[in-house]
Amino acid sequence: MSALTTPERPNETAMTAGDMDIEKESSSSASEKQEPSQTDFVVSFTGDDDPRNPKSMSTVRKWLIVIIVSATSLCVACTSSLYVGAYGQLEKEFDSSEVVVTLGLSLFVVGLGLSPMLLAPLSEFYGRKPVYVVSLFFFVVWIIPCAVARNMATMIVSRFIDGFAGAAFLSVAGGTVGDLFPKHKLAAPMMLYTLSPFLGPQLGPLIGDFINYYTHWRWTFYVLLIWAAAQWAAIFFLVPETYNPVLLRREAERKRKETGDDRWYAPIEKMDRSIAETLLRSCYRPFMLLTLEPMCLALCIYCSVLLGVLYLFFGAFGLVFRINHGFKLWQVGLTFLGITIGMICGTLTTPWFNKNYRRLLKKHEDDGNLKGSSEPEFRLPPAIAGSPLAVIGLLWFGWTTYSSVHWIVPIVGSAFFGMGVIMIFSGVFTFLVDAYPLYAASALAANSFARSMFAAAFPLFGNTMYRKLGFQWASFLLAMITLALAPFPYIFYRWGKELRKRSRYAGAR
Known part of the structure; x- marks a missing residue:
């Protein structure tokens, strides 16, 4: 935007000095009034109906995202306890005590408890999806050493790192649900998401005990690997970024590029x-x-x-x-x-x-x-x-x-x-x-x-x-x-x- 200029007047030379001063002051005042303030360049949503706002998505798409995120939370929580069914075979194969084998469960849960203190703040800067994609990728990767482990040390260390990587969906994903729905419609989707991390540990023994009764313990982790990889693909291809401050930052970057005006900015870019x-x-x-x-x-x-x-x-x-x-x-x-x-x-x-x-x-x-x-x-x-x-x-x-x-x-x-x-x-x-x-x-x-x-x-x-x-x-x-x-x-x-x-x-x- 540029300041308005005063148009030329044919009789301007006949104006008195006082008239000229008044005209200059009037022009200056008008220019100051029209000069845009910094707040005029803040990028924001116009409301929940704004097409750029995740809340404007169709109901079907929003529920699809909630189901994917909840299923991934269920997968991570289930991974903690699905391992329990392998206790008997692990004790025999690695000649380990019950307590040592149980460390594979305990340290996974320790990783779940420590990780949110790091992953949750990172989502405030980079958005939810990058945290999901990167953390779930490492979650998938660290299932592999568990599946091919030749000793309990490998199993225990891999389980700890796996729990640390997967915890993003127990700490950040609730924010995604809140991004999609207004408060008066939040109860049902939040109920589904909240239940999944608590159902996961109960479903783990049910699935794991079946696997370990009928086949080798390594299939416990092969099944987890397939499930987690499928969830990663669903997150990568079907779940968009929903964190409003990051979306507004992207919009500000687009406006600066299109207009060449560096005054456009998003509130997150002014964080101190x-x-x-x-x-x-x-x-x-x-x-x-x-x-x-x-x-x-x-x-x-x-x-x-x-x-x-x-x-x-x-x-x-x-x-x-x-x-x-x-x-x-x-x-x-x-x-x-x-x-x-x-x-x-x-x-x-x-x-x-x-x-x-x-x-x-x-x-x-x-x-x-x-x-x-x-x-x-x-x-x-x-x-x-x-x-x-x-x-x-x-x-x-x-x-x-x-x-x-x-x-x-x-x-x-x-x-x-x-x-x-x-x-x-x-x-x-x-x-x-x-x-x-x-x-x-x-x-x-x-x-x-x-x-x-x-x-x-x-x-x-x-x-x-x-x-x-x-x-x-x-x-x-x-x-x-x-x-x-x-x-x-x-x-x-x-x-x-x-x-x-x-x-x-x-x-x-």
Whole structure:
């Protein structure tokens, strides 16, 4: 854009000096008014209907992307536990102890917990798709050493790197779902994505035990290699970039090239923080939240124990159902259907709790609070309802693990545990996001790190504990630990606002 000039006037020489001064001032003023400001060159979307905005995609295409991303998350999560079915063959072939073989599971989960602190910030600079493509490529590549391993050292190291590479879909992919749908349509696609990382570990033993019962353990990884490669191809060819700041940067680059005007820019290009600074903050802030925020620490420990128990069951179920009921390896895998069905049922309660949230919100407004305002504690009812279900499920499972009791009974108990777990996670995750709005990513990263460390540790002692204490008392011990932590969601629902007033990272609204 150029400034407007004053047209020539035929009688301009007859103007007085004063008239000329007035004319110059008027021209200068008009020029200043027409001179574009820097904000006139900011590239932005005109709304959700803007063709450049991912939210304007067709419903079919958006759901296709959600399904691909969710299936990839399912693949990564399933890889963690599908390995469990190979324990028996690996112990014999490599002459390794049960604990050493279990390290292949534990270190994979450690990689899952560490990676989001690095991959999630990188997506803020480069976009979601580059992170997906590169990380999933290395995920596929590092399955190969697992498939051809000649010793346990190769297996353990490869599994750790594989978990580290695959974690992008457990930390970044939720953002893709949010990029595609407006808030009022987000519940259903987010429900599908949220369920996939939790169903994956339960489906792993079901698939892996079938493979390892009928063929060699290496086919465990050949199947994973085929599945993961197919997911990589789907991501590469069918999933576009959806991160708005990166899309706007591309649009600004296009405008600068087409117009030759370097004043066009996207907001992301004006960021005053570097990649190194962002990575550093992403690495230390989750630990500050765990150290300085009692609410965050308590809820993270609660979630961590629950996930630890889930991973402990990968070994414990094999002991219980083989010894008590004479199950074969492929039958042991089927026993995880109880937890799987329980998690699906727990997820289906989401619409009811969403209605409950809206009722709490309306009551909050009726009490004289600002319309549209909310309290993070309104997000906790699913966790409050799920807590007793998790305890009941563990007690049910534990005290029915006798050979004289039909095998379906403890499996039904495990379904209640699975239902409670998914409800607790749902409530805690949304609470952390609302309670720490400026540090939501760090709060979730803290939760992910803590959960992964517990999930890595519990399988290392789980089988020994079940053998030493007995199936009933070992399950009872886990139930009592869960019972001790169960009141936390209610405590924070009742007194969370007062606690947030004294927080340096959260605050009462």
